[in-house]
Amino acid sequence: MYEFDWSSIPGALPFLWDGMKISLEITLTAVVIGIVWGTLLAMMRLSSLKPLALFAAGYVNLFRAVPLVMVLLWFFLIVPKFIEQLFGLPPGTDLRLTSAMIGFALFESAYYSEIIRAGIQSVPKGQMAACSALGMTYGQAMRLVILPQAFRNMVPLLLTQAIILFQDTSLVYVSALADFFGAAYKVGDRDGRLVELLLFAGAVYFVICFAASTVVKRLQKKFHPA
Amino acid sequence: MNYQWHWGVFLQPSASGDDTYLGWMLSGLKMTIALSLSAWVLALALGALIGVLRTAPNKWLAGFATAYVELFRNIPLLVQLFIWYFVLPELLPESIGNAYKQSNPMLQQFLASMICLALFTSARVAEQVRAGINSLPKGQKNAGLALGFTLPQTYRFVILPMAFRLVVPPLTSEFLNIFKNSAVCSTIGLLELAAQGRQLVDYTAQPYESFIAVTVAYLLINVTVMFLMRKVEHRVAVPGYLGGK
Numbered sequence: 001m002y003e004f005d006w007s008s009i010p011g012a013l014p015f016l017w018d019g020m021k022i023s024l025e026i027t028l029t030a031v032v033i034g035i036v037w038g039t040l041l042a043m044m045r046l047s048s049l050k051p052l053a054l055f056a057a058g059y060v061n062l063f064r065a066v067p068l069v070m071v072l073l074w075f076f077l078i079v080p081k082f083i084e085q086l087f088g089l090p091p092g093t094d095l096r097l098t099s100a101m102i103g104f105a106l107f108e109s110a111y112y113s114e115i116i117r118a119g120i121q122s123v124p125k126g127q128m129a130a131c132s133a134l135g136m137t138y139g140q141a142m143r144l145v146i147l148p149q150a151f152r153n154m155v156p157l158l159l160t161q162a163i164i165l166f167q168d169t170s171l172v173y174v175s176a177l178a179d180f181f182g183a184a185y186k187v188g189d190r191d192g193r194l195v196e197l198l199l200f201a202g203a204v205y206f207v208i209c210f211a212a213s214t215v216v217k218r219l220q221k222k223f224h225p226a
Numbered sequence: 227m228n229y230q231w232h233w234g235v236f237l238q239p240s241a242s243g244d245d246t247y248l249g250w251m252l253s254g255l256k257m258t259i260a261l262s263l264s265a266w267v268l269a270l271a272l273g274a275l276i277g278v279l280r281t282a283p284n285k286w287l288a289g290f291a292t293a294y295v296e297l298f299r300n301i302p303l304l305v306q307l308f309i310w311y312f313v314l315p316e317l318l319p320e321s322i323g324n325a326y327k328q329s330n331p332m333l334q335q336f337l338a339s340m341i342c343l344a345l346f347t348s349a350r351v352a353e354q355v356r357a358g359i360n361s362l363p364k365g366q367k368n369a370g371l372a373l374g375f376t377l378p379q380t381y382r383f384v385i386l387p388m389a390f391r392l393v394v395p396p397l398t399s400e401f402l403n404i405f406k407n408s409a410v411c412s413t414i415g416l417l418e419l420a421a422q423g424r425q426l427v428d429y430t431a432q433p434y435e436s437f438i439a440v441t442v443a444y445l446l447i448n449v450t451v452m453f454l455m456r457k458v459e460h461r462v463a464v465p466g467y468l469g470g471k
Binding site: 002062065066068069070073077167168170171173174181185195198199201202205206209210213 | 296297299300301302303304305306308309312313316317319320402405406407408409410412413420423424433434437440441444445448449
Protein backbone atom coordinates (compact mmCIF):
# COMPACT_ATOMS: atom_id res chain seq x y z
CA MET A 1 0.00 0.00 0.00
CA TYR A 2 1.03 3.58 -0.61
CA GLU A 3 2.43 5.35 2.42
CA PHE A 4 1.32 8.93 2.71
CA ASP A 5 3.79 11.58 3.79
CA TRP A 6 2.23 15.00 4.21
CA SER A 7 5.34 16.63 5.66
CA SER A 8 6.19 18.73 2.61
CA ILE A 9 2.94 20.70 2.79
CA PRO A 10 3.42 22.86 5.94
CA GLY A 11 6.70 24.33 4.71
CA ALA A 12 5.24 25.00 1.28
CA LEU A 13 2.22 26.91 2.57
CA PRO A 14 3.61 30.43 1.91
CA PHE A 15 4.44 29.44 -1.68
CA LEU A 16 0.98 27.90 -2.13
CA TRP A 17 -0.60 31.03 -0.69
CA ASP A 18 1.27 33.13 -3.29
CA GLY A 19 -0.21 30.84 -5.93
CA MET A 20 -3.68 31.22 -4.45
CA LYS A 21 -3.30 35.00 -4.66
CA ILE A 22 -2.57 34.68 -8.40
CA SER A 23 -5.65 32.45 -8.88
CA LEU A 24 -7.82 34.96 -7.02
CA GLU A 25 -6.30 37.90 -8.89
CA ILE A 26 -7.12 36.31 -12.25
CA THR A 27 -10.63 35.41 -11.06
CA LEU A 28 -11.34 38.91 -9.81
CA THR A 29 -10.09 40.71 -12.94
CA ALA A 30 -11.97 38.32 -15.20
CA VAL A 31 -15.21 38.69 -13.20
CA VAL A 32 -15.08 42.50 -13.17
CA ILE A 33 -14.08 42.93 -16.82
CA GLY A 34 -16.34 40.03 -17.80
CA ILE A 35 -19.42 41.62 -16.25
CA VAL A 36 -18.71 45.09 -17.72
CA TRP A 37 -17.82 43.87 -21.22
CA GLY A 38 -20.49 41.17 -21.00
CA THR A 39 -23.17 43.80 -20.24
CA LEU A 40 -22.06 45.84 -23.27
CA LEU A 41 -22.12 42.69 -25.44
CA ALA A 42 -25.59 41.77 -24.19
CA MET A 43 -26.90 45.24 -24.95
CA MET A 44 -25.32 45.14 -28.42
CA ARG A 45 -26.88 41.78 -29.07
CA LEU A 46 -30.33 43.07 -28.12
CA SER A 47 -29.86 46.34 -29.99
CA SER A 48 -31.78 47.12 -33.16
CA LEU A 49 -28.56 48.13 -34.94
CA LYS A 50 -27.79 45.09 -37.10
CA PRO A 51 -23.96 45.40 -37.29
CA LEU A 52 -23.67 45.67 -33.49
CA ALA A 53 -26.01 42.73 -32.94
CA LEU A 54 -24.10 40.63 -35.48
CA PHE A 55 -20.73 41.49 -33.97
CA ALA A 56 -21.90 40.56 -30.47
CA ALA A 57 -23.49 37.30 -31.67
CA GLY A 58 -20.32 36.36 -33.58
CA TYR A 59 -18.08 37.18 -30.60
CA VAL A 60 -20.17 35.20 -28.13
CA ASN A 61 -20.62 32.17 -30.39
CA LEU A 62 -16.94 32.05 -31.32
CA PHE A 63 -15.71 32.10 -27.72
CA ARG A 64 -18.33 29.60 -26.62
CA ALA A 65 -17.38 27.13 -29.34
CA VAL A 66 -13.65 27.04 -28.58
CA PRO A 67 -12.12 25.23 -25.58
CA LEU A 68 -10.69 27.50 -22.88
CA VAL A 69 -7.34 25.72 -23.23
CA MET A 70 -7.16 26.80 -26.89
CA VAL A 71 -8.13 30.38 -26.03
CA LEU A 72 -5.39 30.51 -23.41
CA LEU A 73 -2.81 29.13 -25.85
CA TRP A 74 -3.84 31.81 -28.37
CA PHE A 75 -3.45 34.55 -25.79
CA PHE A 76 -0.06 33.30 -24.62
CA LEU A 77 1.02 33.38 -28.26
CA ILE A 78 -0.38 36.71 -29.37
CA VAL A 79 -0.75 39.02 -26.38
CA PRO A 80 2.93 39.15 -25.36
CA LYS A 81 4.03 40.10 -28.91
CA PHE A 82 1.28 42.67 -29.20
CA ILE A 83 1.99 44.33 -25.85
CA GLU A 84 5.77 44.31 -26.45
CA GLN A 85 5.24 46.22 -29.69
CA LEU A 86 2.65 48.55 -28.23
CA PHE A 87 4.68 49.64 -25.21
CA GLY A 88 8.13 49.01 -26.68
CA LEU A 89 9.02 46.49 -23.96
CA PRO A 90 12.12 44.35 -24.43
CA PRO A 91 11.22 40.93 -25.89
CA GLY A 92 11.02 38.17 -23.32
CA THR A 93 9.33 40.28 -20.62
CA ASP A 94 7.16 37.94 -18.53
CA LEU A 95 3.65 38.79 -19.64
CA ARG A 96 2.06 35.44 -18.81
CA LEU A 97 -0.07 36.82 -15.97
CA THR A 98 -1.28 39.73 -18.12
CA SER A 99 -2.03 37.37 -21.00
CA ALA A 100 -3.93 35.03 -18.70
CA MET A 101 -5.98 37.88 -17.27
CA ILE A 102 -6.86 39.27 -20.71
CA GLY A 103 -7.62 35.80 -22.06
CA PHE A 104 -9.90 34.87 -19.15
CA ALA A 105 -11.63 38.26 -19.19
CA LEU A 106 -12.44 38.12 -22.92
CA PHE A 107 -13.44 34.44 -22.75
CA GLU A 108 -15.67 34.82 -19.71
CA SER A 109 -17.39 37.95 -21.09
CA ALA A 110 -18.98 35.69 -23.70
CA TYR A 111 -20.52 33.53 -20.93
CA TYR A 112 -21.43 36.53 -18.78
CA SER A 113 -23.12 38.24 -21.73
CA GLU A 114 -25.43 35.25 -22.19
CA ILE A 115 -26.42 35.35 -18.50
CA ILE A 116 -26.97 39.10 -18.66
CA ARG A 117 -28.93 38.89 -21.91
CA ALA A 118 -31.32 36.39 -20.31
CA GLY A 119 -31.54 38.70 -17.27
CA ILE A 120 -32.44 41.74 -19.38
CA GLN A 121 -35.01 39.71 -21.30
CA SER A 122 -36.59 38.54 -18.04
CA VAL A 123 -37.64 42.12 -17.21
CA PRO A 124 -41.27 42.61 -18.33
CA LYS A 125 -41.69 44.61 -21.55
CA GLY A 126 -44.05 47.06 -19.85
CA GLN A 127 -41.04 48.46 -17.92
CA MET A 128 -39.38 49.65 -21.12
CA ALA A 129 -42.71 51.00 -22.43
CA ALA A 130 -43.25 52.86 -19.16
CA CYS A 131 -39.78 54.44 -19.46
CA SER A 132 -40.52 55.61 -23.00
CA ALA A 133 -43.85 56.99 -21.85
CA LEU A 134 -42.03 58.95 -19.13
CA GLY A 135 -39.78 60.42 -21.81
CA MET A 136 -36.57 58.60 -20.86
CA THR A 137 -33.98 57.89 -23.53
CA TYR A 138 -32.93 54.27 -24.21
CA GLY A 139 -29.71 54.77 -22.23
CA GLN A 140 -31.55 56.24 -19.25
CA ALA A 141 -34.13 53.46 -19.29
CA MET A 142 -31.40 50.79 -19.33
CA ARG A 143 -29.28 52.41 -16.62
CA LEU A 144 -32.04 53.51 -14.24
CA VAL A 145 -34.79 50.93 -14.69
CA ILE A 146 -33.96 47.79 -16.67
CA LEU A 147 -30.39 46.91 -15.60
CA PRO A 148 -30.93 47.38 -11.84
CA GLN A 149 -33.83 44.90 -11.94
CA ALA A 150 -32.03 42.54 -14.30
CA PHE A 151 -28.91 42.45 -12.11
CA ARG A 152 -30.94 41.77 -8.98
CA ASN A 153 -32.35 38.67 -10.66
CA MET A 154 -28.95 37.61 -11.97
CA VAL A 155 -26.80 37.86 -8.83
CA PRO A 156 -26.88 34.11 -8.03
CA LEU A 157 -26.08 33.14 -11.63
CA LEU A 158 -23.25 35.66 -11.88
CA LEU A 159 -21.74 34.32 -8.65
CA THR A 160 -22.09 30.70 -9.79
CA GLN A 161 -20.24 31.64 -12.97
CA ALA A 162 -17.53 33.24 -10.81
CA ILE A 163 -17.09 29.92 -8.96
CA ILE A 164 -16.74 28.08 -12.28
CA LEU A 165 -14.25 30.72 -13.38
CA PHE A 166 -12.22 30.23 -10.20
CA GLN A 167 -12.01 26.50 -10.96
CA ASP A 168 -11.05 27.22 -14.56
CA THR A 169 -8.11 29.42 -13.53
CA SER A 170 -6.25 26.16 -12.79
CA LEU A 171 -5.87 25.86 -16.58
CA VAL A 172 -3.17 28.54 -16.60
CA TYR A 173 -1.09 25.43 -15.90
CA VAL A 174 -0.62 25.30 -19.71
CA SER A 175 1.61 28.38 -19.46
CA ALA A 176 3.53 27.08 -16.42
CA LEU A 177 2.27 30.08 -14.44
CA ALA A 178 2.37 29.27 -10.71
CA ASP A 179 -1.24 29.76 -9.69
CA PHE A 180 -2.46 27.71 -6.72
CA PHE A 181 -2.63 24.48 -8.69
CA GLY A 182 0.63 25.20 -10.53
CA ALA A 183 2.34 25.88 -7.20
CA ALA A 184 0.99 22.65 -5.68
CA TYR A 185 2.17 20.68 -8.70
CA LYS A 186 5.65 22.26 -8.53
CA VAL A 187 6.06 21.44 -4.84
CA GLY A 188 4.82 17.90 -5.36
CA ASP A 189 7.14 17.39 -8.31
CA ARG A 190 10.16 18.79 -6.42
CA ASP A 191 9.62 16.66 -3.31
CA GLY A 192 8.42 13.55 -5.13
CA ARG A 193 5.14 13.92 -3.23
CA LEU A 194 2.79 14.53 -6.16
CA VAL A 195 0.08 12.26 -4.71
CA GLU A 196 -0.22 14.23 -1.46
CA LEU A 197 -0.01 17.65 -3.09
CA LEU A 198 -2.61 16.86 -5.75
CA LEU A 199 -5.04 15.51 -3.14
CA PHE A 200 -4.37 18.56 -0.98
CA ALA A 201 -5.04 20.90 -3.93
CA GLY A 202 -8.27 19.04 -4.74
CA ALA A 203 -9.41 19.31 -1.12
CA VAL A 204 -8.67 23.05 -0.97
CA TYR A 205 -10.59 23.72 -4.19
CA PHE A 206 -13.46 21.61 -2.92
CA VAL A 207 -13.73 23.43 0.40
CA ILE A 208 -13.62 26.87 -1.23
CA CYS A 209 -16.06 26.09 -4.05
CA PHE A 210 -18.46 24.11 -1.87
CA ALA A 211 -18.58 26.87 0.73
CA ALA A 212 -19.06 29.53 -1.95
CA SER A 213 -21.84 27.64 -3.71
CA THR A 214 -23.62 27.05 -0.38
CA VAL A 215 -23.58 30.81 0.21
CA VAL A 216 -24.92 31.38 -3.32
CA LYS A 217 -27.76 28.92 -2.67
CA ARG A 218 -28.67 30.81 0.51
CA LEU A 219 -28.68 34.09 -1.44
CA GLN A 220 -30.91 32.53 -4.07
CA LYS A 221 -33.45 31.53 -1.43
CA LYS A 222 -33.35 35.05 0.01
CA PHE A 223 -33.93 36.67 -3.41
CA HIS A 224 -36.53 34.18 -4.63
CA PRO A 225 -38.21 32.52 -1.67
CA ALA A 226 -39.78 29.45 -3.26
CA MET B 227 4.30 42.22 -37.51
CA ASN B 228 6.09 40.52 -40.36
CA TYR B 229 4.94 36.95 -40.10
CA GLN B 230 5.64 34.53 -42.94
CA TRP B 231 2.37 32.74 -43.70
CA HIS B 232 2.86 29.26 -45.07
CA TRP B 233 -0.28 27.18 -45.33
CA GLY B 234 1.48 24.50 -47.38
CA VAL B 235 3.09 23.37 -44.15
CA PHE B 236 0.24 20.92 -43.53
CA LEU B 237 1.15 18.91 -46.62
CA GLN B 238 4.82 18.58 -45.70
CA PRO B 239 6.00 15.21 -44.42
CA SER B 240 6.03 15.29 -40.62
CA ALA B 241 9.10 14.91 -38.42
CA SER B 242 8.31 11.26 -37.83
CA GLY B 243 8.55 10.77 -41.60
CA ASP B 244 5.64 8.42 -42.20
CA ASP B 245 2.91 11.06 -42.19
CA THR B 246 2.10 14.65 -43.11
CA TYR B 247 1.36 17.36 -40.55
CA LEU B 248 -2.22 17.24 -41.80
CA GLY B 249 -2.19 13.55 -40.83
CA TRP B 250 -1.15 14.55 -37.29
CA MET B 251 -4.06 16.94 -37.11
CA LEU B 252 -6.51 14.32 -38.32
CA SER B 253 -5.28 11.73 -35.85
CA GLY B 254 -5.72 14.34 -33.10
CA LEU B 255 -9.24 14.99 -34.31
CA LYS B 256 -10.00 11.26 -34.24
CA MET B 257 -8.66 11.01 -30.70
CA THR B 258 -10.77 13.98 -29.55
CA ILE B 259 -13.90 12.42 -31.04
CA ALA B 260 -13.21 8.90 -29.73
CA LEU B 261 -12.46 10.21 -26.25
CA SER B 262 -15.47 12.53 -26.09
CA LEU B 263 -17.95 10.00 -27.43
CA SER B 264 -16.85 7.15 -25.16
CA ALA B 265 -16.84 9.46 -22.13
CA TRP B 266 -20.26 10.80 -23.15
CA VAL B 267 -21.85 7.34 -23.23
CA LEU B 268 -20.54 6.60 -19.74
CA ALA B 269 -21.58 10.05 -18.48
CA LEU B 270 -25.13 9.60 -19.76
CA ALA B 271 -25.55 6.22 -18.09
CA LEU B 272 -24.00 7.29 -14.77
CA GLY B 273 -25.68 10.69 -14.83
CA ALA B 274 -29.12 9.20 -15.41
CA LEU B 275 -28.61 6.81 -12.48
CA ILE B 276 -27.33 9.49 -10.07
CA GLY B 277 -30.02 11.93 -11.19
CA VAL B 278 -32.74 9.40 -10.40
CA LEU B 279 -31.14 8.59 -7.04
CA ARG B 280 -31.18 12.29 -6.12
CA THR B 281 -34.98 12.24 -6.29
CA ALA B 282 -35.26 8.96 -4.34
CA PRO B 283 -37.26 9.05 -1.09
CA ASN B 284 -34.52 7.06 0.69
CA LYS B 285 -32.30 9.54 2.57
CA TRP B 286 -29.13 7.47 2.22
CA LEU B 287 -29.46 7.04 -1.54
CA ALA B 288 -30.34 10.70 -2.11
CA GLY B 289 -27.53 11.77 0.21
CA PHE B 290 -25.01 9.63 -1.63
CA ALA B 291 -26.11 11.09 -4.97
CA THR B 292 -25.90 14.64 -3.61
CA ALA B 293 -22.39 14.02 -2.28
CA TYR B 294 -21.37 12.57 -5.65
CA VAL B 295 -22.62 15.62 -7.54
CA GLU B 296 -21.04 18.11 -5.12
CA LEU B 297 -17.71 16.28 -5.19
CA PHE B 298 -17.37 16.32 -8.97
CA ARG B 299 -18.74 19.83 -9.40
CA ASN B 300 -16.53 21.58 -6.87
CA ILE B 301 -13.09 20.37 -7.96
CA PRO B 302 -11.56 21.79 -11.15
CA LEU B 303 -11.46 19.43 -14.11
CA LEU B 304 -7.68 19.73 -14.39
CA VAL B 305 -7.19 18.71 -10.74
CA GLN B 306 -9.55 15.75 -11.18
CA LEU B 307 -7.65 14.66 -14.27
CA PHE B 308 -4.29 14.80 -12.50
CA ILE B 309 -5.72 12.83 -9.58
CA TRP B 310 -6.98 10.09 -11.92
CA TYR B 311 -3.73 10.03 -13.86
CA PHE B 312 -1.03 10.51 -11.20
CA VAL B 313 -2.66 9.62 -7.88
CA LEU B 314 -5.00 6.69 -8.49
CA PRO B 315 -2.39 4.20 -9.81
CA GLU B 316 -0.36 4.81 -6.61
CA LEU B 317 -3.31 4.04 -4.38
CA LEU B 318 -4.24 0.77 -6.10
CA PRO B 319 -3.01 -2.49 -4.54
CA GLU B 320 0.64 -2.84 -5.56
CA SER B 321 0.28 -5.73 -8.01
CA ILE B 322 -2.56 -4.10 -9.96
CA GLY B 323 -0.91 -0.67 -9.78
CA ASN B 324 2.38 -1.97 -11.14
CA ALA B 325 0.73 -3.90 -13.96
CA TYR B 326 -1.19 -0.76 -14.85
CA LYS B 327 1.91 1.42 -14.81
CA GLN B 328 3.69 -0.98 -17.16
CA SER B 329 0.87 -0.97 -19.68
CA ASN B 330 0.92 1.15 -22.83
CA PRO B 331 1.30 4.83 -21.78
CA MET B 332 -1.19 5.89 -24.43
CA LEU B 333 -3.75 3.49 -22.97
CA GLN B 334 -3.12 4.91 -19.49
CA GLN B 335 -3.63 8.47 -20.75
CA PHE B 336 -6.79 7.53 -22.61
CA LEU B 337 -8.31 5.61 -19.69
CA ALA B 338 -7.58 8.36 -17.17
CA SER B 339 -8.99 10.99 -19.54
CA MET B 340 -12.09 8.96 -20.31
CA ILE B 341 -12.93 8.18 -16.68
CA CYS B 342 -12.24 11.76 -15.64
CA LEU B 343 -14.41 13.33 -18.35
CA ALA B 344 -17.15 10.74 -17.83
CA LEU B 345 -17.46 11.29 -14.07
CA PHE B 346 -17.03 15.08 -14.33
CA THR B 347 -19.81 15.26 -16.93
CA SER B 348 -22.03 12.69 -15.22
CA ALA B 349 -22.47 15.02 -12.23
CA ARG B 350 -23.76 17.72 -14.60
CA VAL B 351 -25.98 15.25 -16.47
CA ALA B 352 -27.38 14.12 -13.11
CA GLU B 353 -28.38 17.69 -12.25
CA GLN B 354 -30.23 18.02 -15.55
CA VAL B 355 -31.98 14.67 -15.09
CA ARG B 356 -33.02 15.66 -11.58
CA ALA B 357 -34.34 19.02 -12.86
CA GLY B 358 -36.25 17.15 -15.58
CA ILE B 359 -37.85 14.79 -13.06
CA ASN B 360 -38.72 17.64 -10.70
CA SER B 361 -40.25 19.67 -13.54
CA LEU B 362 -42.96 17.04 -14.05
CA PRO B 363 -46.27 17.79 -12.33
CA LYS B 364 -46.54 15.94 -8.99
CA GLY B 365 -49.82 14.44 -10.20
CA GLN B 366 -47.97 12.14 -12.60
CA LYS B 367 -46.16 10.33 -9.81
CA ASN B 368 -49.27 10.25 -7.63
CA ALA B 369 -51.38 8.93 -10.47
CA GLY B 370 -48.85 6.14 -11.08
CA LEU B 371 -48.88 5.18 -7.40
CA ALA B 372 -52.68 5.40 -7.25
CA LEU B 373 -52.91 2.96 -10.13
CA GLY B 374 -51.08 0.43 -7.98
CA PHE B 375 -47.62 0.76 -9.54
CA THR B 376 -44.74 0.37 -7.12
CA LEU B 377 -42.36 3.33 -6.94
CA PRO B 378 -39.78 1.71 -9.29
CA GLN B 379 -42.59 0.88 -11.72
CA THR B 380 -43.83 4.48 -11.58
CA TYR B 381 -40.33 5.67 -12.46
CA ARG B 382 -39.94 3.07 -15.19
CA PHE B 383 -43.31 3.56 -16.94
CA VAL B 384 -44.46 7.08 -16.06
CA ILE B 385 -41.76 9.48 -14.88
CA LEU B 386 -38.61 8.53 -16.77
CA PRO B 387 -40.11 8.25 -20.28
CA MET B 388 -41.23 11.87 -19.90
CA ALA B 389 -38.19 13.17 -18.01
CA PHE B 390 -35.64 11.71 -20.45
CA ARG B 391 -37.36 13.44 -23.34
CA LEU B 392 -37.50 16.75 -21.51
CA VAL B 393 -33.78 16.81 -20.66
CA VAL B 394 -32.51 16.39 -24.22
CA PRO B 395 -32.24 20.14 -25.01
CA PRO B 396 -30.25 21.01 -21.85
CA LEU B 397 -28.05 17.95 -22.43
CA THR B 398 -27.02 19.34 -25.83
CA SER B 399 -24.88 21.97 -24.15
CA GLU B 400 -23.30 19.32 -21.90
CA PHE B 401 -22.51 17.29 -25.01
CA LEU B 402 -20.81 20.33 -26.56
CA ASN B 403 -18.92 20.88 -23.29
CA ILE B 404 -17.45 17.39 -23.24
CA PHE B 405 -15.72 18.03 -26.58
CA LYS B 406 -14.36 21.34 -25.32
CA ASN B 407 -13.33 19.85 -21.98
CA SER B 408 -11.46 17.04 -23.74
CA ALA B 409 -8.85 19.67 -24.68
CA VAL B 410 -7.80 19.69 -21.02
CA CYS B 411 -6.53 16.12 -21.50
CA SER B 412 -3.66 17.48 -23.60
CA THR B 413 -2.04 18.37 -20.26
CA ILE B 414 -1.30 14.74 -19.41
CA GLY B 415 0.16 14.15 -22.86
CA LEU B 416 -2.82 12.60 -24.59
CA LEU B 417 -2.36 13.41 -28.28
CA GLU B 418 -5.78 14.84 -29.02
CA LEU B 419 -6.53 17.88 -31.16
CA ALA B 420 -5.16 20.64 -28.90
CA ALA B 421 -2.01 18.63 -28.16
CA GLN B 422 -1.37 18.03 -31.85
CA GLY B 423 -1.78 21.76 -32.41
CA ARG B 424 0.91 22.52 -29.83
CA GLN B 425 3.14 19.81 -31.25
CA LEU B 426 2.79 21.34 -34.70
CA VAL B 427 3.90 24.70 -33.31
CA ASP B 428 7.04 23.08 -31.92
CA TYR B 429 7.88 21.17 -35.10
CA THR B 430 6.90 23.60 -37.85
CA ALA B 431 7.41 27.00 -36.19
CA GLN B 432 4.16 28.10 -37.88
CA PRO B 433 2.07 28.84 -34.76
CA TYR B 434 -0.71 30.82 -36.44
CA GLU B 435 -1.54 28.22 -39.10
CA SER B 436 -1.54 25.42 -36.52
CA PHE B 437 -3.73 27.22 -34.01
CA ILE B 438 -6.13 28.46 -36.68
CA ALA B 439 -6.51 24.92 -38.03
CA VAL B 440 -7.19 23.53 -34.54
CA THR B 441 -9.65 26.32 -33.72
CA VAL B 442 -11.50 25.73 -36.99
CA ALA B 443 -11.63 22.00 -36.21
CA TYR B 444 -13.29 22.74 -32.85
CA LEU B 445 -15.76 25.08 -34.55
CA LEU B 446 -16.62 22.32 -37.02
CA ILE B 447 -17.18 19.81 -34.20
CA ASN B 448 -19.41 22.37 -32.51
CA VAL B 449 -21.50 23.03 -35.61
CA THR B 450 -21.86 19.30 -36.38
CA VAL B 451 -22.96 18.43 -32.85
CA MET B 452 -25.46 21.29 -32.78
CA PHE B 453 -26.87 20.20 -36.14
CA LEU B 454 -27.25 16.56 -35.06
CA MET B 455 -28.68 17.41 -31.66
CA ARG B 456 -31.25 19.73 -33.20
CA LYS B 457 -32.51 16.73 -35.21
CA VAL B 458 -32.60 14.59 -32.07
CA GLU B 459 -34.34 17.34 -30.10
CA HIS B 460 -36.96 17.62 -32.82
CA ARG B 461 -37.60 13.88 -32.80
CA VAL B 462 -37.99 13.52 -29.04
CA ALA B 463 -39.79 16.80 -28.29
CA VAL B 464 -42.92 16.23 -26.21
CA PRO B 465 -46.05 17.59 -27.93
CA GLY B 466 -47.66 20.32 -25.89
CA TYR B 467 -44.39 21.50 -24.30
CA LEU B 468 -42.42 24.52 -25.54
CA GLY B 469 -40.33 23.21 -28.41
CA GLY B 470 -42.78 20.35 -28.90
CA LYS B 471 -44.72 19.78 -32.08
